[in-house]
Amino acid sequence: MIIEKEPNLEPSTDEFVALEQVTLSYGRGDRQVKALAETSLKIGKGDFIALVGPSGCGKSTILKLVTGLLTASSGFVFIAGREVGAEPVRVGMAFQNPTLLPWISVRDNVMLPLKIVPPFRQQYRQKRKTEFRDRVEALLAQVGLKGFGDKYPWQLSGGMLQRASLCRALIHEPQLLMLDEPFGALDQFTREELWAIMQELWMTHKPTVLLVTHDLKEAGYLANRICVMQSRPGRIIDDTVVQFPRPRTIEMSYTPDFVTMTQRLRELIVAARPAKEAA
Amino acid sequence: MNPQFRRRFASTAFIIGFFVVWELICLLFNVSDLVLPRPSQVLVTLWEKAPALWPHTVQTLYTTLVGFAFGILIGILLGVLIGSSRVAYDTAYPLLVGFASIPKVAVVPILVLWFGAGTVPAIITAAITCLFPIVVNVATGLATTEPELEDVMKTLRASELDILWNVGLPRTMPYFFASLKVAVTLAFVGTVISETVASNRGIGNVMMIASSSFDVPLVFAGLLILAVLGVGLYVAFSFIEVRVTGWATRKDDFALG
Numbered sequence: 001m002i003i004e005k006e007p008n009l010e011p012s013t014d015e016f017v018a019l020e021q022v023t024l025s026y027g028r029g030d031r032q033v034k035a036l037a038e039t040s041l042k043i044g045k046g047d048f049i050a051l052v053g054p055s056g057c058g059k060s061t062i063l064k065l066v067t068g069l070l071t072a073s074s075g076f077v078f079i080a081g082r083e084v085g086a087e088p089v090r091v092g093m094a095f096q097n098p099t100l101l102p103w104i105s106v107r108d109n110v111m112l113p114l115k116i117v118p119p120f121r122q123q124y125r126q127k128r129k130t131e132f133r134d135r136v137e138a139l140l141a142q143v144g145l146k147g148f149g150d151k152y153p154w155q156l157s158g159g160m161l162q163r164a165s166l167c168r169a170l171i172h173e174p175q176l177l178m179l180d181e182p183f184g185a186l187d188q189f190t191r192e193e194l195w196a197i198m199q200e201l202w203m204t205h206k207p208t209v210l211l212v213t214h215d216l217k218e219a220g221y222l223a224n225r226i227c228v229m230q231s232r233p234g235r236i237i238d239d240t241v242v243q244f245p246r247p248r249t250i251e252m253s254y255t256p257d258f259v260t261m262t263q264r265l266r267e268l269i270v271a272a273r274p275a276k277e278a279a
Numbered sequence: 280m281n282p283q284f285r286r287r288f289a290s291t292a293f294i295i296g297f298f299v300v301w302e303l304i305c306l307l308f309n310v311s312d313l314v315l316p317r318p319s320q321v322l323v324t325l326w327e328k329a330p331a332l333w334p335h336t337v338q339t340l341y342t343t344l345v346g347f348a349f350g351i352l353i354g355i356l357l358g359v360l361i362g363s364s365r366v367a368y369d370t371a372y373p374l375l376v377g378f379a380s381i382p383k384v385a386v387v388p389i390l391v392l393w394f395g396a397g398t399v400p401a402i403i404t405a406a407i408t409c410l411f412p413i414v415v416n417v418a419t420g421l422a423t424t425e426p427e428l429e430d431v432m433k434t435l436r437a438s439e440l441d442i443l444w445n446v447g448l449p450r451t452m453p454y455f456f457a458s459l460k461v462a463v464t465l466a467f468v469g470t471v472i473s474e475t476v477a478s479n480r481g482i483g484n485v486m487m488i489a490s491s492s493f494d495v496p497l498v499f500a501g502l503l504i505l506a507v508l509g510v511g512l513y514v515a516f517s518f519i520e521v522r523v524t525g526w527a528t529r530k531d532d533f534a535l536g
Contacts, residue, residue: 067433068433093430097427116432
């Protein structure tokens with residue numbers, strides 16, 4: 001039974017993102033595939049949520065719904081108490097591929113959001129060689145890319161590109177940061193290094209973060225809350241609060257408590273893998 | 280001798296060698312200059328007739344460049360339209376292919392009917408001859424833009440124009456410049472066709488008159504001028520291409536500015 005519910009239009013201070021009974025289906029008629037079953041999720045302002053789950057469970061779909069790249073088939077997505085798209089919310093996004101533009105320098109790539117997003121957009125011409133430039137340099141230095149602003153993307157390694165991509169996602173001080181497996185394609189050591197950088201960036205800028213990942217250690221290291229999803233149709237089946245104090249360290253991930261947590265999550269995901277197609 | 284110098288030397292030697300062999304074959308088999316003039320004869324004719332040929336050369340170059348400029352302008356506009364809209368793609372592409380298949384020589388009389396003989400039909404012929412590759416390449420470049428790059432812009436709530444300006448067009452530049460190198464030579468073809476059919480100025484007209492009076496060395500002098508102009512513009516656009524699209528070939532010169 002589906003209960004028709006009036007969406008809560010009251011702006012909320014602590015809930016920054018709210019998904020209410022959101023579904024998403026691809027295709028039409030008989031070929032219709034339900035990517036996301038009725039899903040509700042509330043994310044507090046400045047919180048750090050990780051979405052984990054088997055492949056194809058609609059983790060990225062949730063990110064795309066929250067950023068407005070996809071529109072829900074039914075249900076509501078609220079950001080800052082308003083329906084998504086109603087109010088300009090500054091969003092930063094980093095993908096598994098760095099997706100830097102190859103024809104401009106790393107500095108100009110990082111500066112791109114300032115060229116597009118208001119209110120920076122209006123000041124771009126005056127400030128791009130002064131204030132904005134300093135800001136980019138400071139952020140690049142924070143991720144260990146000091147002095148690489150003049151380089152072009154192809155002159156950087158994969159790990160460096162991903163750092164630059166994080167800078168681009170953060171330069172316009174987004175209220176909402178979407179991370180779609182940004183560390184997935186990196187080697188173990190670079191990944192751990194970037195986790196530390198990511199944690200530091202989050203602690204200084206305090207955006208609301210939604211991280212999609214396959215890596216449970218990564219989720220445990222970075223997130224305040226871990227949501228486990230199942231696939232076909234995608235839905236959230238578990239919501240765990242991560243209690244470890246900040247700043248977290250890699251050593252912490254070898255403690256018994258941490259291992260117990262990741263093991264529990266692992267079992268949930270294994271159980272949540274798509275069941276053999278029922279006739 | 281470093282390898283780069285050796286490569287340049289070899290290519291120059293082969294080009295000069297081509298003309299030397301031509302000269303020798305003509306001398307050896309005693310070929311009449313009515314059939315195939317020797318390169319030396321062509322050069323002498325060029326030298327003697329230079330004062331008379333100069334204004335025609337300027338006329339042809341001017342016509343071609345103006346036509347080419349129009350071709351680029353319209354080509355980019357059409358390419359952007361076709362590359363970014365499905366409806367435009369479905370309707371404009373068949374029209375464009377059909378139009379490109381028409382021999383331009385058949386169009387010139389119509390243009391003369393509309394605009395009179397002279398420079399205007401030549402400019403238009405040059406423009407429509409070089410249009411097709413530009414449109415196709417710009418449209419292809421835009422249509423193959425990686426969706427991820429567009430997603431980056433969309434999450435920033437960029438407008439369609441922002442996306443076109445910051446991602447679509449820069450992404451298309453390598454395709455665009457590749458088409459320009461083809462298009463510039465086609466623009467010359469267009470100009471000369473029109474000048475041959477309906478004009479009293481330009482290299483095309485000179486060659487037409489020269490061939491009707493069996494002045495074959497002069498015809499070849501005209502061809503040589505066209506070839507040199509074509510190569511000149513090709514080199515010019517290659518030069519700009521390296522500057523603008525060096526990122527696509529990952530040239531270090533580009534990164535150093």
